[in-house]
Amino acid sequence: MNYIFFGSDNFSELVLKILKNNNFIPQSVVDGKKEIKELKDKIRELKPDLFIIASFGKILPKELIYLPKKGTLVLHPSLLPEFRGPSPIETALLKGKTITGNTVILADEKVDHGPVLAQEEIEIKKEDDYESLAKKLGEKGGELLARTIPLWLGNKIESKEQDHSRATYTKLFVKEDGEIDWSRDSEEILNQIRALNPWPSVYTFWFDGKNNKKRLIVLKAKKSFYKSEKELKSGAIVFKNNSLLVKTGDDFLELLEIKPEGKNPMSGEAFWRGHQSTLIFIF
Numbered sequence: 001m002n003y004i005f006f007g008s009d010n011f012s013e014l015v016l017k018i019l020k021n022n023n024f025i026p027q028s029v030v031d032g033k034k035e036i037k038e039l040k041d042k043i044r045e046l047k048p049d050l051f052i053i054a055s056f057g058k059i060l061p062k063e064l065i066y067l068p069k070k071g072t073l074v075l076h077p078s079l080l081p082e083f084r085g086p087s088p089i090e091t092a093l094l095k096g097k098t099i100t101g102n103t104v105i106l107a108d109e110k111v112d113h114g115p116v117l118a119q120e121e122i123e124i125k126k127e128d129d130y131e132s133l134a135k136k137l138g139e140k141g142g143e144l145l146a147r148t149i150p151l152w153l154g155n156k157i158e159s160k161e162q163d164h165s166r167a168t169y170t171k172l173f174v175k176e177d178g179e180i181d182w183s184r185d186s187e188e189i190l191n192q193i194r195a196l197n198p199w200p201s202v203y204t205f206w207f208d209g210k211n212n213k214k215r216l217i218v219l220k221a222k223k224s225f226y227k228s229e230k231e232l233k234s235g236a237i238v239f240k241n242n243s244l245l246v247k248t249g250d251d252f253l254e255l256l257e258i259k260p261e262g263k264n265p266m267s268g269e270a271f272w273r274g275h276q277s278t279l280i281f282i283f
Contacts, residue, residue, distance in 0.1 A: 001153055003050040003068075004043060008032035008057045011089075011138045015054040015075060018142020024149060032058055040064065050153070052145065053107065054138075057086070065107050070153060072107035075145055077137040079103060079119060081162045084112035085170035089134050093195035096187065098124050100133070102141040104148050106159050115159035118148040129194040175200045182234040185250045186223050193221055204235075208275070219265055220257040228252075239276065244268030 005016055005026040016029065027046050030039060036058060043064065051072040053060070065072050078088035080103040092100040101121040108114040122140055124133060151157040178200040180189055193202045203217045224245050226238065236247040245252040255268035 001050065001149070002027050002046065002048050003052055004028045004030060004046065004048045006030045006032075006051060006053040006056040006058075006060070009055050011055040011077065011134050011141075014135065014138030015142040015145065018139060019052075019146060022142075022146035024146060026052075030056075032056060036060060036064070043067070050149070051107075052149075054141065054145075059111065060107070062109055065109065073117065073145070073149070073152065074105050074107045074112070074114065075141045076103050076105065076112050077101075077134075077141060079121065080105060080112060080116065081164060081167035083170050084167055086172050087170040089137060090130060090173060090195045091170040092124060093128070093130060093133065094191050096191050100124055100137070102137055102144050104144060105162075113162065113164070115161050117152060117157055117159055118144055120144050130197060173200050178202045180204045180218065182246060183249045186248045186253050189248060189253060190221060190223065193218055206275075215261040216271075217259040218255060218257075219259060221253045221255050224252040224254040226252045237272075239272050242269050244272045 001024075003024070003026055005019070005028075007013070007016060007029070008031050016026070019026075027048060028043075044067065048068045050068045050070045051060075051064070052075070053072060054075040055077070060072065076088065077100070078084075078092065079099075079101040083091050088100070099121055101119060103116055104118040105112070105114040105116050120140065122136060128136070148157065173196060178192075178196050180192065180202060182189070182204070196202050197219060201217050203215050205213055206216055208214050224243065226240055226245055228238065228247070232238070232247045234247050234249055238245040238247070238252065244255045246255060255271075257265055258268055258271055259265045260271060
C-alpha cells in the first residue's frame with residue numbers, strides 16, 4: 001500500500017511515528033512548508049493508493065482529495081461531529097470535558113464533514129493539559145489508524161454518515177483569548193490555563209515598582225480553599241502559608257508556576273517574595 005502522509009505539528013509527528021512502528025511507511029510526507037499547488041504534479045506522479053491527514057492545517061483541493069484510489073482518510077482528535085475545525089483539543093479542555101476521543105473519517109469537500117470509519121473515546125483527566133492530552137490523542141490516534149487502514153483497504157469496514165445536526169465547531173485561538181478575567185469562576189480559569197498553554201499562553205497583568213504594566217504568564221494553578229475574612233475584589237492578591245493566591249469570581253486560585261515578562265518561570269511564592277511591596281492587585 002502506497003500512501004502519502006499530510007501533517008504539520010507535534011500531534012502529526014506522534015501519529016506518523018505510531019504508523020511507522022506498525023510498518024505503515026509513507027511514500028512521502030507533506031509537512032505544509034510548501035504550498036500544495038507547488039506539489040500537485042509530484043503527488044500525482046507517486047500514484048498513491050491513499051492519503052492520510054493528521055492535523056495538517058491546510059485544506060486539500062477537491063482534485064487531490066479524490067485522487068487516491070482508496071480516498072483520503074482524516075484523523076481528527078475529537079468525537080465528531082463534536083468540535084470540528086482547528087482546535088478540538090484546546091476546546092475540549094476549555095469546556096471542561098471529561099471525555100474526548102479520535103475519529104477517522106473519509107474526507108469529502110467540507111472540513112471534518114465526511115463519513116466516519118472508526119471512533120474511539122479517551123478520558124480527559126483532571127491533571128491533563130494541552131500537551132499531555134495532545135500526546136495521548138496522538139499516540140492513540142496512530143494506533144486507531146493502524147487498525148483501521150487494513151480494514152478499509154480490504155473493504156471490511158462500512159462508513160457511517162455523521163449526524164450533521166449535532167455538529168459543533170472550534171476556532172483558531174489568538175493572543176487575546178489567553179487573557180484572564182479574574183471575575184470568572186475558578187474552574188473556568190483553570191480550564192483556560194490547561195487549554196491555552198503554550199499557545200496563545202494564559203496571562204494577566206500587574207504593575208511593577210515603577211508603575212510599568214507587565215505581563216505575567218500563568219503556567220500552573222490550582223483551587224485554594226482559603227476563606228477571606230473580608231470581601232475582596234476579583235484579582236486581589238493574598239499571600240498565605242507561603243502560597244500566592246488570587247481572588248476569582250467565586251473563590252481563590254493558588255498560582256503554582258508563573259513566568260514574569262522577560263524572566264524565567266518561577267513559583268508563585270518566589271514571585272511574591274521579590275515583589276511583595278508592589279504586588280496588591282492583578283488584572
